[in-house]
Amino acid sequence: MEIVTKRFLLRDFVESDRPSFLGYQADPRSQTFYKPGDANPEQATRLFETFLRWAGDRPRINYQLAIVQRQEPKVLVGCCGLRGAQCPGGEMELGIELAPNYWGRYAYAIEVGRALLNFGFRELKLDVISGSTVSANERIARLAQGIGAEVVAIRPGSSWMSERGWNEVDWRITQEQWDHRIAPLYNNRGAPSS
Numbered sequence: 001m002e003i004v005t006k007r008f009l010l011r012d013f014v015e016s017d018r019p020s021f022l023g024y025q026a027d028p029r030s031q032t033f034y035k036p037g038d039a040n041p042e043q044a045t046r047l048f049e050t051f052l053r054w055a056g057d058r059p060r061i062n063y064q065l066a067i068v069q070r071q072e073p074k075v076l077v078g079c080c081g082l083r084g085a086q087c088p089g090g091e092m093e094l095g096i097e098l099a100p101n102y103w104g105r106y107a108y109a110i111e112v113g114r115a116l117l118n119f120g121f122r123e124l125k126l127d128v129i130s131g132s133t134v135s136a137n138e139r140i141a142r143l144a145q146g147i148g149a150e151v152v153a154i155r156p157g158s159s160w161m162s163e164r165g166w167n168e169v170d171w172r173i174t175q176e177q178w179d180h181r182i183a184p185l186y187n188n189r190g191a192p193s194s
Contacts, residue, residue, distance in 0.1 A: 017048075151169060
């Protein structure tokens with residue numbers, strides 16, 4: 001499975017991605033918005049094994065892809081995905097995680113997000129793509145806005161979120177919203193149309 005954008009290749013994880021993935025997961029900056037205790041080497045290893053397994057599932061319900069640079073395909077920039085196992089039919093949850101060394105490169109997440117939305121709505125024929133994050137994660141709020149999503153709920157989060165003064169924010173974009181607001185501006189590589 002591969003999706004090509006202007007700068008990136010979004011592809012299934014392979015075993016050679018393991019050291020880079022585990023490395024950036026161990027960076028304390030990566031653990032900022034996780035529940036205490038959830039960010040540890042054992043959990044990162046379980047996630048990586050899960051991503052490898054999902055790539056072989058048929059039918060495929062979850063897509064969790066490595067983000068690598070097209071010019072340097074061995075450089076892992078982060079991961080992204082559309083996950084449907086916990087969603088109603090016709091809907092998947094979008095997630096994007098950049099390695100901390102790539103934070104602040106806002107356009108990276110927008111490019112990846114738009115490519116995933118295009119894949120979800122065009123190839124998977126989804127009706128809705130949704131997401132959820134903690135209210136303190138301003139990067140995700142900007143990403144949701146940049147891909148044309150709308151906030152549909154702000155609710156109290158788990159106790160660990162409440163202890164930090166955070167809420168949980170749910171957002172979504174429908175296929176119709178994508179078609180009318182964002183898709184006409186971009187070609188299938190996530191770059192502005194000419």
